[in-house]
Amino acid sequence: MAPSSPTRRLPLFALVVCGLAVVAAVVSFVRGAWPVGIVWVLLAGLSSNMAWYYVRRARLERAASEANGVSGG
Numbered sequence: 001m002a003p004s005s006p007t008r009r010l011p012l013f014a015l016v017v018c019g020l021a022v023v024a025a026v027v028s029f030v031r032g033a034w035p036v037g038i039v040w041v042l043l044a045g046l047s048s049n050m051a052w053y054y055v056r057r058a059r060l061e062r063a064a065s066e067a068n069g070v071s072g073g
Contacts, residue, residue, distance in 0.1 A: 007058050014051035018044050 025040035 007054070007061075010060075011051045011054040014047045014054065018047040018051060021047060 021044035022038050025037045028037035
């Protein structure tokens with residue numbers, strides 16, 4: 001699997017969104033915008049779950065292909 005393949009980019013993008021959402025939540029809470037901060041926290045949770053999902057799916061697909069004898073290279 002090439003480093004630029006979509007299956008490797010999706011978890012990375014999801015983690016970047018998660019990090020930015022956490023920063024935005026902190027800024028919102030510091031400024032006193034609690035409802036907006038809560039929305040950012042929810043978005044951070046969603047994006048982190050997406051990242052874990054894509055990482056786990058790639059691991060399971062890799063394990064399945066190795067079990068079937070298919071080379072990944």
